Amino acid sequence: MKPVITHVGQYTRAENHLQETEFCHIGLCLSGLDYMTFSAAGQTAVMELSGSEIPCFMLLPPGVRIDFRFGHRRENWVIQCHIAGLELDADELQGRFLCGNALLSVPFVQPLGPERALELRERFRRIHGLWTSSTPANLLAAGLMSAGILGEMMAEKPSESIGHGKHLAMRFRALIDADTGFRKTLAELSRETGAAPGYLRKCFYTAYRIEPGEYRARRRLGRILELIGRDRLGFKEIAESVGMKHVTHLNAFVGERCGVTPGALRKSRRSV
Numbered sequence: 001m002k003p004v005i006t007h008v009g010q011y012t013r014a015e016n017h018l019q020e021t022e023f024c025h026i027g028l029c030l031s032g033l034d035y036m037t038f039s040a041a042g043q044t045a046v047m048e049l050s051g052s053e054i055p056c057f058m059l060l061p062p063g064v065r066i067d068f069r070f071g072h073r074r075e076n077w078v079i080q081c082h083i084a085g086l087e088l089d090a091d092e093l094q095g096r097f098l099c100g101n102a103l104l105s106v107p108f109v110q111p112l113g114p115e116r117a118l119e120l121r122e123r124f125r126r127i128h129g130l131w132t133s134s135t136p137a138n139l140l141a142a143g144l145m146s147a148g149i150l151g152e153m154m155a156e157k158p159s160e161s162i163g164h165g166k167h168l169a170m171r172f173r174a175l176i177d178a179d180t181g182f183r184k185t186l187a188e189l190s191r192e193t194g195a196a197p198g199y200l201r202k203c204f205y206t207a208y209r210i211e212p213g214e215y216r217a218r219r220r221l222g223r224i225l226e227l228i229g230r231d232r233l234g235f236k237e238i239a240e241s242v243g244m245k246h247v248t249h250l251n252a253f254v255g256e257r258c259g260v261t262p263g264a265l266r267k268s269r270r271s272v
Contacts, residue, residue, distance in 0.1 A: 025058065029076045037049070
């Protein structure tokens with residue numbers, strides 16, 4: 001499934017454009033998006049992507065109609081390529097791979113957390129540099145690196161249709177991931193999706209088999225553990241960094257999740 005690259009581009013210019021993909025597009029959308037819609041010839045279904053749903057990774061097969069507008073803070077990357085076996089499912093607005101006897105569905109869009117988006121930016125930048133050098137070895141390396149990104153992204157999300165419920169769940173997860181300081185409540189984040197809280201919760205659990213509150217709590221704990229490893233930070237600073245007003249809230253949260261205090265965790269890490 002190594003992509004045969006025809007073009008790699010970084011785009012920063014404000015633009016309003018309508019196009020139909022001639023090749024497969026492996027894309028990374030980081031900033032500046034006002035809106036983007038996806039459709040297929042002869043079909044009435046339209047999938048919409050808004051600026052609140054980026055950063056995101058995109059994999060578009062040939063034949064997708066894209067209507068988009070980017071503003072002046074635009075940054076997006078596109079690898080145009082041939083990918084054997086990737087076709088457009090026009091009815092469901094998704095890609096599909098024929099893998100042996102199995103037909104795998106691939107969503108057009110996958111949301112990214114900030115750290116993952118920055119990591120992929122560096123890899124797209126590296127692929128761009130390899131491809132523009134045009135030496136045989138670097139062209140081969142660019143194709144292999146693109147294949148690596150594809151493999152990772154397909155493994156991170158189960159292959160399934162991106163229906164309305166899945167799209168809502170992806171959008172909600174992206175909003176949770178983007179709130180790295182945990183300043184907003186889940187209720188505030190859910191209102192940004194425009195969906196009813198009960199329905200949104202059901203969609204999220206169906207998509208990821210975890211409650212939104214538990215997903216967010218695990219992300220918060222991961223951030224706390226990361227900050228505890230930085231000895232220069234006091235526990236008050238750590239609490240504020242994860243949206244807690246008092247150290248007592250931090251102590252209670254870590255105690256409930258880990259069974260020990262933040263101080264004990266830091267001490268055990270130092271001993272290790």
